[in-house]
Amino acid sequence: MRILHLLNHTRRLNGHVHAAVDLACAQVKLGHTVAVASGGGDFDQLLTDHGVECMRINQERRPASLAMGLRLLYRAVDEWRADVVHAHMVTSAALAWPVCRVLRRALVTTVHNEFQKSAVLMGLGTRVIAVSAAVGQSMQKRGISRARIDVILNGTIGSVRFDGKDRTARSLETPAIIFVGGLHPRKGLPDLFAAFGSVHEKHQGAHLYIVGDGPCRDQYIATVNAMECNGAVTFTGPTDEPFPFMKGADIFVLPSHADPAPLVLSEAREAGCAIVATEVDGIPELLEHGKAGILVPPGDPSQLAKVLCGLLERAEVLEEWKRNSQYNVDYLRIDRVARDTLAVYANATRKVGRAVTDK
Known part of the structure; x- marks a missing residue:
């Protein structure tokens, strides 16, 4: 053809x-x-x-x-x-x-x-x-x-875009929570910042990495700088190779308010992260309707914080959700x-x- x-x-x-x-x-x-x-x-x-x-x-x-x-x-x-x-x-x-x-x-x-x-x-x-x-x-x-x-x-698994690339895990401060994507309103990042503020009060060793760029970057940096957890948040800027960051992280978070079928979830699952994402649009399908990742309601920082704390407080639960990310992953x-x-x-x-x- x-x-x-x-x-x-x-x-x-x-x-x-x-x-x-x-x-x-x-x-x-x-x-x-x-x-x-x-x-x-x-x-x-x-x-x-x-x-x-x-x-x-x-x-x-x-x-x-x-x-x-x-x-x-x-x-x-x-x-x-x-x-x-x-x-x-x-x-x-x-x-x-x-x-x-x-x-x-x-x-x-x-x-x-x-x-x-x-x-x-x-x-x-x-x-x-x-x-x-x-x-x-x-x-x-x-x-x-x-x-x-x-x-x-x-x-995206098996994409030629990854051929020959160094996919070795980046060394991150652990426990590491990561977001990868565009820095614009529909991705729901203010919800993640608010949630991480609550998480950091209980788990001061936790670190949040924001990988990506977008029109709201300066605004989001200013928001985080005004928070007590600002020293535990790193904006890495854009990268052509986000996979090593995900490979080095413990938890991947996608707090989107709208997301038809984000490719990044395929990569996060391949990387073996425990995944927490909002129950909107195509996200539940990419997470096997909750079997491969934890689904939370959009626009609800308190619920997001509760789930993140639950993962950080019990190592066995965190490891279970890392394993769960591999459920039927070959379909992607x-x-x-x-x-x-x-x-x-x-x-x-x-x-x-x-x-x-x-x-």
Whole structure:
């Protein structure tokens, strides 16, 4: 099968880019011909090294750029003989829809960020992939037929992005509690700071690590600096390799208020952390509905603090939840995601009545 992935860019900034890069490379390993068309970015060399052809199509939301992008995409789909166009963002889906209609190609879309109002446009796909059942339900509420939605839960284990990287555990002050992600409101970090303030009163040896960057970083640093526990909180800044931090930590916390299917939970589980996360969106699915991690209500620092104290007070309980993180962890492998996605492609190509060009 000839598969063309369509992205705004291939920079490291967004989880949807990581997911698309992982998928494209995994599909090449399975014997398919794969290309990525985007505005370019950090992952182009990695894609090329793993047999994925990179095409440059500017998708900036400006009339001239979009008009040129539409022409280039038409030419790419036609001349490259794509069987499937897989769009990962709203602009990509909007550009691909008329091209696929005219050329009678299957358009598959993946909804990565359903909390965005514009995500309804992902319904333009012949088939619509939701990265969790929660996302699928949300898209149904927006008017997308359940019959066109396929749920494929995110997974990163086995990603080529990790090949050859040093994944040795970082030496952290223990017991170490860690957060990895973007520093912006929907991640719920003020709840974690409030909870850790309470935890630190009882367990002054505990240390909190905040790994990542984002628009609220200065605000969050100021918040922590005003707390008595400030000496026990470290903001590491951004890193391309968060896994060693997770490998060196005891507890991974994700206090999100909204999170469709965060890739970081796959990595935290692979790292063997005890995991505490909020019961929102796709998080329960990634934690086997509480079998692989402890679920807490969002926006409830007191409950979060209670759970963290429970883990810190009893070493045997902490070790039990580290073991629990490995429950059915192989389901989060990228090769499973790739196989499930190929089944969606087969369905989509039958829908448009087109035989595939090659494997």
